[in-house]
Amino acid sequence: MEKNKIKLLWDIFFTFFKISPVSFGGGYAMIPLLERAVTVKKKWVEEKDIADVLVMAQTVPGSIAVNTATFIGYRIAGLFGAIAGTIGIVTPTFLIIVALAALFLSFQHNPIVEAAFMGIRPAIVALIAYAAITIGKTAIFNTVTGIIAGVALILFLFVPVHPIFILIAGSYWYFIK
Amino acid sequence: MYWNLFVSFLKIGFISFGGGYAMIPVIEYEVRAHQWLSTQEFTDVVAIAGMSPGPIATNSAVFVGYKVGGMLGAAISAVAVSLPSLLIVVLLSLFMYKMKKRNFMDNAFYGLRPVITGLIAYAAIHFAMQNDMIGTSKLLGFEWIGILFVIAGLGLLLFTKINPVMVILLSGVMGVVIYY
Known part of the structure:
Protein backbone atom coordinates (compact mmCIF):
# COMPACT_ATOMS: atom_id res chain seq x y z
CA MET A 1 0.00 0.00 0.00
CA GLU A 2 1.38 3.40 -0.90
CA LYS A 3 2.49 5.84 1.75
CA ASN A 4 -0.26 8.42 1.17
CA LYS A 5 -2.98 5.83 1.52
CA ILE A 6 -1.59 4.62 4.83
CA LYS A 7 -1.39 8.20 6.05
CA LEU A 8 -5.02 8.76 5.03
CA LEU A 9 -6.18 5.57 6.78
CA TRP A 10 -4.34 6.61 9.93
CA ASP A 11 -6.00 10.03 9.67
CA ILE A 12 -9.46 8.43 9.36
CA PHE A 13 -8.74 6.12 12.30
CA PHE A 14 -7.50 8.92 14.53
CA THR A 15 -10.28 11.41 13.68
CA PHE A 16 -12.97 8.95 14.80
CA PHE A 17 -10.84 7.71 17.69
CA LYS A 18 -10.85 11.23 19.15
CA ILE A 19 -14.63 11.68 18.82
CA SER A 20 -15.54 8.27 20.23
CA PRO A 21 -15.19 8.85 24.00
CA VAL A 22 -17.64 11.78 23.78
CA SER A 23 -20.49 9.54 22.69
CA PHE A 24 -22.24 9.15 26.04
CA GLY A 25 -25.76 7.82 25.88
CA GLY A 26 -26.15 6.29 22.46
CA GLY A 27 -24.23 8.45 20.04
CA TYR A 28 -26.62 11.28 19.25
CA ALA A 29 -24.60 13.58 21.53
CA MET A 30 -21.59 13.28 19.29
CA ILE A 31 -23.35 13.97 15.97
CA PRO A 32 -22.58 17.72 15.98
CA LEU A 33 -18.92 17.04 16.80
CA LEU A 34 -18.69 14.41 14.13
CA GLU A 35 -20.36 16.70 11.63
CA ARG A 36 -17.86 19.48 12.29
CA ALA A 37 -14.87 17.14 12.16
CA VAL A 38 -15.69 15.67 8.75
CA THR A 39 -17.12 18.75 7.02
CA VAL A 40 -15.33 21.82 8.39
CA LYS A 41 -12.03 20.44 9.68
CA LYS A 42 -11.25 17.58 7.31
CA LYS A 43 -13.50 18.52 4.37
CA TRP A 44 -14.16 14.83 3.71
CA VAL A 45 -17.88 15.39 3.15
CA GLU A 46 -19.68 18.47 1.84
CA GLU A 47 -22.09 20.03 4.28
CA LYS A 48 -25.07 19.45 2.00
CA ASP A 49 -24.31 15.71 1.91
CA ILE A 50 -23.98 15.15 5.64
CA ALA A 51 -27.77 14.87 6.17
CA ASP A 52 -27.92 11.97 3.67
CA VAL A 53 -25.03 10.26 5.42
CA LEU A 54 -26.81 10.55 8.77
CA VAL A 55 -30.17 9.27 7.43
CA MET A 56 -28.44 6.26 5.96
CA ALA A 57 -26.43 5.67 9.17
CA GLN A 58 -29.70 5.63 11.07
CA THR A 59 -31.50 3.23 8.74
CA VAL A 60 -28.82 0.54 8.74
CA PRO A 61 -28.66 -1.74 11.80
CA GLY A 62 -26.15 -0.72 14.44
CA SER A 63 -25.38 2.52 16.20
CA ILE A 64 -25.59 5.79 14.28
CA ALA A 65 -22.11 6.86 15.39
CA VAL A 66 -20.38 3.68 14.25
CA ASN A 67 -22.32 3.59 10.98
CA THR A 68 -21.42 7.21 10.19
CA ALA A 69 -17.73 6.46 10.77
CA THR A 70 -17.90 3.36 8.57
CA PHE A 71 -19.77 5.17 5.80
CA ILE A 72 -17.50 8.21 5.72
CA GLY A 73 -14.40 5.99 5.91
CA TYR A 74 -15.69 4.06 2.91
CA ARG A 75 -16.37 7.21 0.91
CA ILE A 76 -12.85 8.54 1.43
CA ALA A 77 -10.76 5.40 1.16
CA GLY A 78 -12.88 2.39 0.16
CA LEU A 79 -13.07 -0.84 2.15
CA PHE A 80 -9.90 -0.15 4.16
CA GLY A 81 -11.22 3.32 4.96
CA ALA A 82 -14.45 1.79 6.24
CA ILE A 83 -12.50 -0.60 8.45
CA ALA A 84 -10.21 2.19 9.71
CA GLY A 85 -13.22 4.38 10.59
CA THR A 86 -15.02 1.53 12.36
CA ILE A 87 -12.00 0.44 14.40
CA GLY A 88 -11.24 4.08 15.21
CA ILE A 89 -14.67 4.80 16.65
CA VAL A 90 -15.09 1.45 18.43
CA THR A 91 -11.67 1.14 20.13
CA PRO A 92 -11.86 3.90 22.80
CA THR A 93 -15.34 2.95 24.02
CA PHE A 94 -14.29 -0.71 23.96
CA LEU A 95 -11.32 -0.01 26.22
CA ILE A 96 -13.45 2.10 28.58
CA ILE A 97 -16.20 -0.51 28.98
CA VAL A 98 -13.66 -3.31 29.53
CA ALA A 99 -11.93 -1.22 32.23
CA LEU A 100 -15.28 -0.46 33.91
CA ALA A 101 -16.32 -4.13 33.66
CA ALA A 102 -13.08 -5.26 35.32
CA LEU A 103 -13.51 -2.61 38.02
CA PHE A 104 -17.14 -3.59 38.66
CA LEU A 105 -16.38 -7.31 38.82
CA SER A 106 -13.71 -6.78 41.47
CA PHE A 107 -15.81 -4.42 43.63
CA GLN A 108 -19.32 -5.80 43.13
CA HIS A 109 -19.40 -7.51 46.55
CA ASN A 110 -18.34 -4.39 48.40
CA MET B 1 -17.86 -20.86 24.11
CA TYR B 2 -16.01 -18.21 22.07
CA TRP B 3 -17.84 -19.48 19.02
CA ASN B 4 -21.19 -19.15 20.86
CA LEU B 5 -20.32 -15.56 21.82
CA PHE B 6 -19.41 -14.78 18.23
CA VAL B 7 -22.59 -16.28 16.73
CA SER B 8 -24.91 -14.74 19.35
CA PHE B 9 -23.58 -11.22 18.91
CA LEU B 10 -23.29 -11.53 15.13
CA LYS B 11 -27.05 -12.30 15.03
CA ILE B 12 -27.74 -9.32 17.26
CA GLY B 13 -25.53 -7.10 15.10
CA PHE B 14 -27.64 -7.91 12.05
CA ILE B 15 -30.96 -6.98 13.63
CA SER B 16 -29.99 -4.10 15.90
CA PHE B 17 -32.45 -1.66 14.39
CA GLY B 18 -33.74 1.17 16.51
CA GLY B 19 -30.55 1.46 18.51
CA GLY B 20 -30.31 2.15 22.21
CA TYR B 21 -32.39 -0.06 24.45
CA ALA B 22 -34.19 -2.01 21.69
CA MET B 23 -31.51 -4.69 21.61
CA ILE B 24 -31.19 -5.08 25.39
CA PRO B 25 -33.99 -7.69 25.68
CA VAL B 26 -32.62 -9.59 22.67
CA ILE B 27 -29.14 -9.72 24.23
CA GLU B 28 -30.77 -10.76 27.50
CA TYR B 29 -32.55 -13.61 25.69
CA GLU B 30 -29.24 -14.91 24.32
CA VAL B 31 -27.51 -14.47 27.68
CA ARG B 32 -30.23 -16.48 29.42
CA ALA B 33 -30.38 -19.14 26.68
CA HIS B 34 -26.65 -19.80 27.12
CA GLN B 35 -26.88 -19.37 30.91
CA TRP B 36 -24.05 -16.85 30.87
CA LEU B 37 -25.64 -14.52 33.46
CA SER B 38 -28.83 -14.19 35.50
CA THR B 39 -31.18 -11.35 34.58
CA GLN B 40 -30.20 -9.52 37.74
CA GLU B 41 -26.51 -9.75 36.86
CA PHE B 42 -27.41 -8.61 33.35
CA THR B 43 -29.22 -5.57 34.80
CA ASP B 44 -25.93 -4.52 36.40
CA VAL B 45 -24.22 -5.02 33.05
CA VAL B 46 -26.78 -2.70 31.41
CA ALA B 47 -26.18 -0.15 34.18
CA ILE B 48 -22.42 -0.11 33.55
CA ALA B 49 -23.01 -0.10 29.78
CA GLY B 50 -25.29 2.92 30.17
CA MET B 51 -22.71 4.81 32.20
CA SER B 52 -19.91 4.36 29.66
CA PRO B 53 -19.63 6.27 26.41
CA GLY B 54 -20.56 4.38 23.26
CA PRO B 55 -23.68 2.53 22.13
CA ILE B 56 -25.37 0.73 25.02
CA ALA B 57 -25.99 -2.47 23.03
CA THR B 58 -22.34 -2.74 21.96
CA ASN B 59 -21.17 -1.96 25.48
CA SER B 60 -23.46 -4.64 26.95
CA ALA B 61 -22.18 -7.16 24.40
CA VAL B 62 -18.55 -6.35 25.27
CA PHE B 63 -19.23 -6.61 29.02
CA VAL B 64 -20.99 -9.97 28.63
CA GLY B 65 -18.07 -11.16 26.48
CA TYR B 66 -15.60 -9.99 29.11
CA LYS B 67 -17.46 -11.71 31.93
CA VAL B 68 -17.80 -14.98 30.00
CA GLY B 69 -14.41 -15.11 28.29
CA GLY B 70 -12.10 -12.39 29.60
CA MET B 71 -10.30 -9.98 27.27
CA LEU B 72 -10.57 -12.35 24.28
CA GLY B 73 -14.30 -12.81 24.90
CA ALA B 74 -14.76 -9.04 24.99
CA ALA B 75 -12.84 -8.58 21.73
CA ILE B 76 -14.79 -11.35 19.99
CA SER B 77 -18.11 -9.86 21.10
CA ALA B 78 -17.08 -6.38 19.91
CA VAL B 79 -16.07 -7.66 16.48
CA ALA B 80 -19.19 -9.84 16.14
CA VAL B 81 -21.62 -7.09 17.06
CA SER B 82 -19.93 -4.49 14.78
CA LEU B 83 -19.25 -6.69 11.74
CA PRO B 84 -22.81 -6.83 10.33
CA SER B 85 -23.24 -3.04 10.14
CA LEU B 86 -19.79 -2.70 8.56
CA LEU B 87 -20.79 -5.22 5.87
CA ILE B 88 -24.20 -3.65 5.30
CA VAL B 89 -22.85 -0.10 5.08
CA VAL B 90 -20.17 -1.17 2.60
CA LEU B 91 -22.66 -3.14 0.48
CA LEU B 92 -25.17 -0.28 0.44
CA SER B 93 -22.42 2.16 -0.54
CA LEU B 94 -21.39 -0.18 -3.37
CA PHE B 95 -24.89 -0.44 -4.81
CA MET B 96 -25.70 3.22 -4.24
CA TYR B 97 -28.43 4.23 -1.92
CA LYS B 98 -31.41 5.44 -3.91
CA MET B 99 -34.80 6.83 -2.96
CA LYS B 100 -36.53 3.56 -3.82
CA LYS B 101 -34.50 1.79 -1.21
CA ARG B 102 -35.55 4.36 1.33
CA ASN B 103 -39.24 3.78 0.58
CA PHE B 104 -38.72 0.07 1.04
CA MET B 105 -37.12 0.71 4.43
CA ASP B 106 -39.92 3.08 5.44
CA ASN B 107 -42.46 0.37 4.70
CA ALA B 108 -40.54 -2.18 6.73
CA PHE B 109 -40.32 0.28 9.60
CA TYR B 110 -44.10 0.85 9.58
CA GLY B 111 -44.65 -2.49 11.32
CA LEU B 112 -41.22 -2.76 12.90
CA ARG B 113 -41.34 0.38 15.05
CA PRO B 114 -44.48 -0.59 17.01
CA VAL B 115 -43.01 -4.08 17.52
CA ILE B 116 -39.81 -2.50 18.87
CA THR B 117 -42.00 -0.39 21.18
CA GLY B 118 -43.63 -3.60 22.45
CA LEU B 119 -40.21 -5.20 22.82
CA ILE B 120 -38.82 -2.38 24.95
CA ALA B 121 -42.01 -2.22 27.06
CA TYR B 122 -41.63 -5.97 27.61
CA ALA B 123 -38.00 -5.41 28.63
CA ALA B 124 -39.06 -2.86 31.26
CA ILE B 125 -41.64 -5.26 32.77
CA HIS B 126 -39.29 -8.23 32.58
CA PHE B 127 -36.40 -6.39 34.23
CA ALA B 128 -38.71 -5.10 36.97
CA MET B 129 -39.91 -8.64 37.71
CA GLN B 130 -36.47 -10.24 37.62
CA ASN B 131 -35.13 -7.60 40.00
CA ASP B 132 -37.81 -8.49 42.55
CA MET B 133 -39.82 -5.32 42.13
CA ILE B 134 -43.02 -7.13 41.24
CA GLY B 135 -44.41 -10.40 42.51
CA THR B 136 -42.31 -10.99 45.61
CA SER B 137 -43.70 -11.53 49.09
CA LYS B 138 -43.32 -7.90 50.11
CA LEU B 139 -46.29 -5.66 50.89
CA LEU B 140 -49.08 -6.33 48.31
CA GLY B 141 -46.50 -8.08 46.12
CA PHE B 142 -44.47 -4.96 45.45
CA GLU B 143 -41.09 -3.82 46.62
CA TRP B 144 -42.13 -0.26 47.30
CA ILE B 145 -38.75 1.46 47.56
CA GLY B 146 -37.77 -0.01 44.19
CA ILE B 147 -41.07 1.12 42.65
CA LEU B 148 -40.50 4.62 44.03
CA PHE B 149 -37.04 4.64 42.43
CA VAL B 150 -38.59 3.66 39.09
CA ILE B 151 -41.27 6.37 39.31
CA ALA B 152 -38.77 9.02 40.40
CA GLY B 153 -36.35 8.09 37.62
CA LEU B 154 -39.07 8.01 34.98
CA GLY B 155 -40.44 11.36 36.16
CA LEU B 156 -37.00 12.98 35.92
CA LEU B 157 -36.44 11.58 32.43
CA LEU B 158 -39.88 12.58 31.15
CA PHE B 159 -40.19 16.04 32.63
CA THR B 160 -36.65 17.38 32.87
CA LYS B 161 -33.76 17.43 30.42
CA ILE B 162 -31.60 15.38 32.74
CA ASN B 163 -28.86 13.23 31.17
CA PRO B 164 -29.60 9.48 31.59
CA VAL B 165 -26.09 8.99 32.98
CA MET B 166 -27.00 11.44 35.78
CA VAL B 167 -30.12 9.37 36.58
CA ILE B 168 -27.96 6.27 37.02
CA LEU B 169 -25.42 8.11 39.20
CA LEU B 170 -28.13 9.79 41.32
CA SER B 171 -29.91 6.49 41.98
CA GLY B 172 -26.58 4.98 42.93
CA VAL B 173 -26.07 7.70 45.54
CA MET B 174 -29.66 7.28 46.79
CA GLY B 175 -29.10 3.52 46.97
CA VAL B 176 -26.09 4.04 49.23
CA VAL B 177 -28.07 6.50 51.41
CA ILE B 178 -31.04 4.12 51.83
CA TYR B 179 -29.55 0.64 51.81
CA TYR B 180 -26.08 1.06 53.29
Whole structure:
Protein backbone atom coordinates (compact mmCIF):
# COMPACT_ATOMS: atom_id res chain seq x y z
CA MET A 1 0.00 0.00 0.00
CA GLU A 2 1.38 3.40 -0.90
CA LYS A 3 2.49 5.84 1.75
CA ASN A 4 -0.26 8.42 1.17
CA LYS A 5 -2.98 5.83 1.52
CA ILE A 6 -1.59 4.62 4.83
CA LYS A 7 -1.39 8.20 6.05
CA LEU A 8 -5.02 8.76 5.03
CA LEU A 9 -6.18 5.57 6.78
CA TRP A 10 -4.34 6.61 9.93
CA ASP A 11 -6.00 10.03 9.67
CA ILE A 12 -9.46 8.43 9.36
CA PHE A 13 -8.74 6.12 12.30
CA PHE A 14 -7.50 8.92 14.53
CA THR A 15 -10.28 11.41 13.68
CA PHE A 16 -12.97 8.95 14.80
CA PHE A 17 -10.84 7.71 17.69
CA LYS A 18 -10.85 11.23 19.15
CA ILE A 19 -14.63 11.68 18.82
CA SER A 20 -15.54 8.27 20.23
CA PRO A 21 -15.19 8.85 24.00
CA VAL A 22 -17.64 11.78 23.78
CA SER A 23 -20.49 9.54 22.69
CA PHE A 24 -22.24 9.15 26.04
CA GLY A 25 -25.76 7.82 25.88
CA GLY A 26 -26.15 6.29 22.46
CA GLY A 27 -24.23 8.45 20.04
CA TYR A 28 -26.62 11.28 19.25
CA ALA A 29 -24.60 13.58 21.53
CA MET A 30 -21.59 13.28 19.29
CA ILE A 31 -23.35 13.97 15.97
CA PRO A 32 -22.58 17.72 15.98
CA LEU A 33 -18.92 17.04 16.80
CA LEU A 34 -18.69 14.41 14.13
CA GLU A 35 -20.36 16.70 11.63
CA ARG A 36 -17.86 19.48 12.29
CA ALA A 37 -14.87 17.14 12.16
CA VAL A 38 -15.69 15.67 8.75
CA THR A 39 -17.12 18.75 7.02
CA VAL A 40 -15.33 21.82 8.39
CA LYS A 41 -12.03 20.44 9.68
CA LYS A 42 -11.25 17.58 7.31
CA LYS A 43 -13.50 18.52 4.37
CA TRP A 44 -14.16 14.83 3.71
CA VAL A 45 -17.88 15.39 3.15
CA GLU A 46 -19.68 18.47 1.84
CA GLU A 47 -22.09 20.03 4.28
CA LYS A 48 -25.07 19.45 2.00
CA ASP A 49 -24.31 15.71 1.91
CA ILE A 50 -23.98 15.15 5.64
CA ALA A 51 -27.77 14.87 6.17
CA ASP A 52 -27.92 11.97 3.67
CA VAL A 53 -25.03 10.26 5.42
CA LEU A 54 -26.81 10.55 8.77
CA VAL A 55 -30.17 9.27 7.43
CA MET A 56 -28.44 6.26 5.96
CA ALA A 57 -26.43 5.67 9.17
CA GLN A 58 -29.70 5.63 11.07
CA THR A 59 -31.50 3.23 8.74
CA VAL A 60 -28.82 0.54 8.74
CA PRO A 61 -28.66 -1.74 11.80
CA GLY A 62 -26.15 -0.72 14.44
CA SER A 63 -25.38 2.52 16.20
CA ILE A 64 -25.59 5.79 14.28
CA ALA A 65 -22.11 6.86 15.39
CA VAL A 66 -20.38 3.68 14.25
CA ASN A 67 -22.32 3.59 10.98
CA THR A 68 -21.42 7.21 10.19
CA ALA A 69 -17.73 6.46 10.77
CA THR A 70 -17.90 3.36 8.57
CA PHE A 71 -19.77 5.17 5.80
CA ILE A 72 -17.50 8.21 5.72
CA GLY A 73 -14.40 5.99 5.91
CA TYR A 74 -15.69 4.06 2.91
CA ARG A 75 -16.37 7.21 0.91
CA ILE A 76 -12.85 8.54 1.43
CA ALA A 77 -10.76 5.40 1.16
CA GLY A 78 -12.88 2.39 0.16
CA LEU A 79 -13.07 -0.84 2.15
CA PHE A 80 -9.90 -0.15 4.16
CA GLY A 81 -11.22 3.32 4.96
CA ALA A 82 -14.45 1.79 6.24
CA ILE A 83 -12.50 -0.60 8.45
CA ALA A 84 -10.21 2.19 9.71
CA GLY A 85 -13.22 4.38 10.59
CA THR A 86 -15.02 1.53 12.36
CA ILE A 87 -12.00 0.44 14.40
CA GLY A 88 -11.24 4.08 15.21
CA ILE A 89 -14.67 4.80 16.65
CA VAL A 90 -15.09 1.45 18.43
CA THR A 91 -11.67 1.14 20.13
CA PRO A 92 -11.86 3.90 22.80
CA THR A 93 -15.34 2.95 24.02
CA PHE A 94 -14.29 -0.71 23.96
CA LEU A 95 -11.32 -0.01 26.22
CA ILE A 96 -13.45 2.10 28.58
CA ILE A 97 -16.20 -0.51 28.98
CA VAL A 98 -13.66 -3.31 29.53
CA ALA A 99 -11.93 -1.22 32.23
CA LEU A 100 -15.28 -0.46 33.91
CA ALA A 101 -16.32 -4.13 33.66
CA ALA A 102 -13.08 -5.26 35.32
CA LEU A 103 -13.51 -2.61 38.02
CA PHE A 104 -17.14 -3.59 38.66
CA LEU A 105 -16.38 -7.31 38.82
CA SER A 106 -13.71 -6.78 41.47
CA PHE A 107 -15.81 -4.42 43.63
CA GLN A 108 -19.32 -5.80 43.13
CA HIS A 109 -19.40 -7.51 46.55
CA ASN A 110 -18.34 -4.39 48.40
CA PRO A 111 -21.31 -3.38 50.64
CA ILE A 112 -21.33 0.23 49.35
CA VAL A 113 -21.29 -0.89 45.71
CA GLU A 114 -24.05 -3.40 46.47
CA ALA A 115 -26.17 -0.67 48.07
CA ALA A 116 -25.56 1.65 45.11
CA PHE A 117 -26.72 -1.04 42.69
CA MET A 118 -29.87 -1.65 44.76
CA GLY A 119 -30.73 1.91 43.74
CA ILE A 120 -29.38 1.67 40.19
CA ARG A 121 -31.37 -1.44 39.15
CA PRO A 122 -34.76 0.31 39.41
CA ALA A 123 -33.21 3.28 37.56
CA ILE A 124 -32.40 0.93 34.67
CA VAL A 125 -36.07 -0.17 34.65
CA ALA A 126 -36.99 3.55 34.47
CA LEU A 127 -34.53 4.15 31.61
CA ILE A 128 -35.93 1.23 29.62
CA ALA A 129 -39.53 2.34 30.27
CA TYR A 130 -38.54 5.83 29.14
CA ALA A 131 -37.03 4.40 25.94
CA ALA A 132 -40.32 2.57 25.29
CA ILE A 133 -42.33 5.76 25.78
CA THR A 134 -40.00 7.81 23.56
CA ILE A 135 -40.05 5.39 20.64
CA GLY A 136 -43.77 4.73 21.20
CA LYS A 137 -44.51 8.40 20.59
CA THR A 138 -43.27 8.18 16.98
CA ALA A 139 -44.12 4.52 16.36
CA ILE A 140 -47.75 4.50 17.51
CA PHE A 141 -49.74 7.02 15.48
CA ASN A 142 -52.99 5.18 14.68
CA THR A 143 -55.09 2.21 15.79
CA VAL A 144 -53.22 -0.33 13.66
CA THR A 145 -49.77 0.59 15.00
CA GLY A 146 -51.25 0.63 18.52
CA ILE A 147 -52.63 -2.88 18.09
CA ILE A 148 -49.32 -4.13 16.62
CA ALA A 149 -47.44 -2.77 19.66
CA GLY A 150 -49.95 -4.35 22.08
CA VAL A 151 -49.92 -7.73 20.36
CA ALA A 152 -46.11 -7.64 20.20
CA LEU A 153 -45.92 -6.90 23.94
CA ILE A 154 -48.22 -9.85 24.74
CA LEU A 155 -46.20 -12.16 22.47
CA PHE A 156 -42.90 -11.09 24.06
CA LEU A 157 -44.37 -11.62 27.55
CA PHE A 158 -46.06 -14.97 27.07
CA VAL A 159 -44.65 -16.76 24.01
CA PRO A 160 -41.21 -18.30 24.60
CA VAL A 161 -39.92 -17.76 21.06
CA HIS A 162 -36.71 -15.97 20.10
CA PRO A 163 -37.51 -12.20 19.93
CA ILE A 164 -35.85 -12.06 16.49
CA PHE A 165 -38.84 -13.90 14.96
CA ILE A 166 -41.34 -11.41 16.34
CA LEU A 167 -39.18 -8.52 15.06
CA ILE A 168 -39.00 -10.06 11.57
CA ALA A 169 -42.78 -10.60 11.57
CA GLY A 170 -43.15 -6.90 12.40
CA SER A 171 -41.00 -5.76 9.50
CA TYR A 172 -43.01 -7.90 7.06
CA TRP A 173 -46.34 -6.56 8.27
CA TYR A 174 -46.65 -3.90 5.60
CA PHE A 175 -45.92 -6.32 2.75
CA ILE A 176 -48.35 -9.00 3.94
CA LYS A 177 -51.07 -6.43 4.28
CA MET B 1 -17.86 -20.86 24.11
CA TYR B 2 -16.01 -18.21 22.07
CA TRP B 3 -17.84 -19.48 19.02
CA ASN B 4 -21.19 -19.15 20.86
CA LEU B 5 -20.32 -15.56 21.82
CA PHE B 6 -19.41 -14.78 18.23
CA VAL B 7 -22.59 -16.28 16.73
CA SER B 8 -24.91 -14.74 19.35
CA PHE B 9 -23.58 -11.22 18.91
CA LEU B 10 -23.29 -11.53 15.13
CA LYS B 11 -27.05 -12.30 15.03
CA ILE B 12 -27.74 -9.32 17.26
CA GLY B 13 -25.53 -7.10 15.10
CA PHE B 14 -27.64 -7.91 12.05
CA ILE B 15 -30.96 -6.98 13.63
CA SER B 16 -29.99 -4.10 15.90
CA PHE B 17 -32.45 -1.66 14.39
CA GLY B 18 -33.74 1.17 16.51
CA GLY B 19 -30.55 1.46 18.51
CA GLY B 20 -30.31 2.15 22.21
CA TYR B 21 -32.39 -0.06 24.45
CA ALA B 22 -34.19 -2.01 21.69
CA MET B 23 -31.51 -4.69 21.61
CA ILE B 24 -31.19 -5.08 25.39
CA PRO B 25 -33.99 -7.69 25.68
CA VAL B 26 -32.62 -9.59 22.67
CA ILE B 27 -29.14 -9.72 24.23
CA GLU B 28 -30.77 -10.76 27.50
CA TYR B 29 -32.55 -13.61 25.69
CA GLU B 30 -29.24 -14.91 24.32
CA VAL B 31 -27.51 -14.47 27.68
CA ARG B 32 -30.23 -16.48 29.42
CA ALA B 33 -30.38 -19.14 26.68
CA HIS B 34 -26.65 -19.80 27.12
CA GLN B 35 -26.88 -19.37 30.91
CA TRP B 36 -24.05 -16.85 30.87
CA LEU B 37 -25.64 -14.52 33.46
CA SER B 38 -28.83 -14.19 35.50
CA THR B 39 -31.18 -11.35 34.58
CA GLN B 40 -30.20 -9.52 37.74
CA GLU B 41 -26.51 -9.75 36.86
CA PHE B 42 -27.41 -8.61 33.35
CA THR B 43 -29.22 -5.57 34.80
CA ASP B 44 -25.93 -4.52 36.40
CA VAL B 45 -24.22 -5.02 33.05
CA VAL B 46 -26.78 -2.70 31.41
CA ALA B 47 -26.18 -0.15 34.18
CA ILE B 48 -22.42 -0.11 33.55
CA ALA B 49 -23.01 -0.10 29.78
CA GLY B 50 -25.29 2.92 30.17
CA MET B 51 -22.71 4.81 32.20
CA SER B 52 -19.91 4.36 29.66
CA PRO B 53 -19.63 6.27 26.41
CA GLY B 54 -20.56 4.38 23.26
CA PRO B 55 -23.68 2.53 22.13
CA ILE B 56 -25.37 0.73 25.02
CA ALA B 57 -25.99 -2.47 23.03
CA THR B 58 -22.34 -2.74 21.96
CA ASN B 59 -21.17 -1.96 25.48
CA SER B 60 -23.46 -4.64 26.95
CA ALA B 61 -22.18 -7.16 24.40
CA VAL B 62 -18.55 -6.35 25.27
CA PHE B 63 -19.23 -6.61 29.02
CA VAL B 64 -20.99 -9.97 28.63
CA GLY B 65 -18.07 -11.16 26.48
CA TYR B 66 -15.60 -9.99 29.11
CA LYS B 67 -17.46 -11.71 31.93
CA VAL B 68 -17.80 -14.98 30.00
CA GLY B 69 -14.41 -15.11 28.29
CA GLY B 70 -12.10 -12.39 29.60
CA MET B 71 -10.30 -9.98 27.27
CA LEU B 72 -10.57 -12.35 24.28
CA GLY B 73 -14.30 -12.81 24.90
CA ALA B 74 -14.76 -9.04 24.99
CA ALA B 75 -12.84 -8.58 21.73
CA ILE B 76 -14.79 -11.35 19.99
CA SER B 77 -18.11 -9.86 21.10
CA ALA B 78 -17.08 -6.38 19.91
CA VAL B 79 -16.07 -7.66 16.48
CA ALA B 80 -19.19 -9.84 16.14
CA VAL B 81 -21.62 -7.09 17.06
CA SER B 82 -19.93 -4.49 14.78
CA LEU B 83 -19.25 -6.69 11.74
CA PRO B 84 -22.81 -6.83 10.33
CA SER B 85 -23.24 -3.04 10.14
CA LEU B 86 -19.79 -2.70 8.56
CA LEU B 87 -20.79 -5.22 5.87
CA ILE B 88 -24.20 -3.65 5.30
CA VAL B 89 -22.85 -0.10 5.08
CA VAL B 90 -20.17 -1.17 2.60
CA LEU B 91 -22.66 -3.14 0.48
CA LEU B 92 -25.17 -0.28 0.44
CA SER B 93 -22.42 2.16 -0.54
CA LEU B 94 -21.39 -0.18 -3.37
CA PHE B 95 -24.89 -0.44 -4.81
CA MET B 96 -25.70 3.22 -4.24
CA TYR B 97 -28.43 4.23 -1.92
CA LYS B 98 -31.41 5.44 -3.91
CA MET B 99 -34.80 6.83 -2.96
CA LYS B 100 -36.53 3.56 -3.82
CA LYS B 101 -34.50 1.79 -1.21
CA ARG B 102 -35.55 4.36 1.33
CA ASN B 103 -39.24 3.78 0.58
CA PHE B 104 -38.72 0.07 1.04
CA MET B 105 -37.12 0.71 4.43
CA ASP B 106 -39.92 3.08 5.44
CA ASN B 107 -42.46 0.37 4.70
CA ALA B 108 -40.54 -2.18 6.73
CA PHE B 109 -40.32 0.28 9.60
CA TYR B 110 -44.10 0.85 9.58
CA GLY B 111 -44.65 -2.49 11.32
CA LEU B 112 -41.22 -2.76 12.90
CA ARG B 113 -41.34 0.38 15.05
CA PRO B 114 -44.48 -0.59 17.01
CA VAL B 115 -43.01 -4.08 17.52
CA ILE B 116 -39.81 -2.50 18.87
CA THR B 117 -42.00 -0.39 21.18
CA GLY B 118 -43.63 -3.60 22.45
CA LEU B 119 -40.21 -5.20 22.82
CA ILE B 120 -38.82 -2.38 24.95
CA ALA B 121 -42.01 -2.22 27.06
CA TYR B 122 -41.63 -5.97 27.61
CA ALA B 123 -38.00 -5.41 28.63
CA ALA B 124 -39.06 -2.86 31.26
CA ILE B 125 -41.64 -5.26 32.77
CA HIS B 126 -39.29 -8.23 32.58
CA PHE B 127 -36.40 -6.39 34.23
CA ALA B 128 -38.71 -5.10 36.97
CA MET B 129 -39.91 -8.64 37.71
CA GLN B 130 -36.47 -10.24 37.62
CA ASN B 131 -35.13 -7.60 40.00
CA ASP B 132 -37.81 -8.49 42.55
CA MET B 133 -39.82 -5.32 42.13
CA ILE B 134 -43.02 -7.13 41.24
CA GLY B 135 -44.41 -10.40 42.51
CA THR B 136 -42.31 -10.99 45.61
CA SER B 137 -43.70 -11.53 49.09
CA LYS B 138 -43.32 -7.90 50.11
CA LEU B 139 -46.29 -5.66 50.89
CA LEU B 140 -49.08 -6.33 48.31
CA GLY B 141 -46.50 -8.08 46.12
CA PHE B 142 -44.47 -4.96 45.45
CA GLU B 143 -41.09 -3.82 46.62
CA TRP B 144 -42.13 -0.26 47.30
CA ILE B 145 -38.75 1.46 47.56
CA GLY B 146 -37.77 -0.01 44.19
CA ILE B 147 -41.07 1.12 42.65
CA LEU B 148 -40.50 4.62 44.03
CA PHE B 149 -37.04 4.64 42.43
CA VAL B 150 -38.59 3.66 39.09
CA ILE B 151 -41.27 6.37 39.31
CA ALA B 152 -38.77 9.02 40.40
CA GLY B 153 -36.35 8.09 37.62
CA LEU B 154 -39.07 8.01 34.98
CA GLY B 155 -40.44 11.36 36.16
CA LEU B 156 -37.00 12.98 35.92
CA LEU B 157 -36.44 11.58 32.43
CA LEU B 158 -39.88 12.58 31.15
CA PHE B 159 -40.19 16.04 32.63
CA THR B 160 -36.65 17.38 32.87
CA LYS B 161 -33.76 17.43 30.42
CA ILE B 162 -31.60 15.38 32.74
CA ASN B 163 -28.86 13.23 31.17
CA PRO B 164 -29.60 9.48 31.59
CA VAL B 165 -26.09 8.99 32.98
CA MET B 166 -27.00 11.44 35.78
CA VAL B 167 -30.12 9.37 36.58
CA ILE B 168 -27.96 6.27 37.02
CA LEU B 169 -25.42 8.11 39.20
CA LEU B 170 -28.13 9.79 41.32
CA SER B 171 -29.91 6.49 41.98
CA GLY B 172 -26.58 4.98 42.93
CA VAL B 173 -26.07 7.70 45.54
CA MET B 174 -29.66 7.28 46.79
CA GLY B 175 -29.10 3.52 46.97
CA VAL B 176 -26.09 4.04 49.23
CA VAL B 177 -28.07 6.50 51.41
CA ILE B 178 -31.04 4.12 51.83
CA TYR B 179 -29.55 0.64 51.81
CA TYR B 180 -26.08 1.06 53.29
